[in-house]
Amino acid sequence: MALDDIRDLIRTIPDYPKPGIMFRDVTTLWANARGFRTAIDRLVQPYAGVRIDKVAGIEARGFVLGGAVAHQLSVGFVPVCKKGKLPWDTIAEHYELEYGTDTIEIHTDAIREGENILIVDDLLATGGTAAGAVNLVRKAGGTVVGCCFIVDLPDLGGKAKLHEMGLSVMTLCEFEGD
Numbered sequence: 001m002a003l004d005d006i007r008d009l010i011r012t013i014p015d016y017p018k019p020g021i022m023f024r025d026v027t028t029l030w031a032n033a034r035g036f037r038t039a040i041d042r043l044v045q046p047y048a049g050v051r052i053d054k055v056a057g058i059e060a061r062g063f064v065l066g067g068a069v070a071h072q073l074s075v076g077f078v079p080v081c082k083k084g085k086l087p088w089d090t091i092a093e094h095y096e097l098e099y100g101t102d103t104i105e106i107h108t109d110a111i112r113e114g115e116n117i118l119i120v121d122d123l124l125a126t127g128g129t130a131a132g133a134v135n136l137v138r139k140a141g142g143t144v145v146g147c148c149f150i151v152d153l154p155d156l157g158g159k160a161k162l163h164e165m166g167l168s169v170m171t172l173c174e175f176e177g178d
């Protein structure tokens, strides 16, 4: 399946969750067996031969993709959660959203010093969430080997932001004009 076909399987919902937002809904891609399989295969492709110890998936849609990517790579999975969702001791990172700030957390023992971590989420917009996850992994002593997403919204500058942080970024399709 070509990247254009993956893009075509993503539904766009205008004015959700608020007026002016074109919401890129990847659940329609996930519901298609070939689409989901191809998306996961293509996300892991650049990391063939790269040592990855764990995948970190960002709540909530990054859990679904990150779990599948971790399974494909035969490595462990670390959930990066919104504040207050994890039951054990946590490390927290505050990060910038388009409007305001938020906090994400991982368990203190989720990542060991020197581990190579691949960050996974469904969509890259401003890059604030992913940059927060990168900082969290680094605080825990891990090395981020890359960040991968199905969708990039290039107008919002997330990919440029992650490149400025020295990161390798993999995305499968773009939606412009967001």
Ligand SMILES: O=P(O)(O)OC[C@H]1O[C@H](OP(=O)(O)OP(=O)(O)O)[C@H](O)[C@@H]1O
Pocket: 058, 059, 060, 061, 062, 097, 098, 121, 122, 123, 124, 125, 126, 127, 128, 129, 130, 158
């Ligand atoms: O690049 P950014 O500007 O940080 O935006 C990208 C983030 O926004 C969406 O999550 P959302 O905040 O909607 O949370 P959810 O997955 O829990 O619905 C998406 O799944 C990313 O995690």
Ligand SMILES: Nc1ncnc2[nH]cnc12
Pocket: 021, 022, 023, 024, 025, 123, 125, 153, 178
């Ligand atoms: N346009 C968009 N669609 C889906 N998730 C998003 N997160 C931030 N912007 C988004």
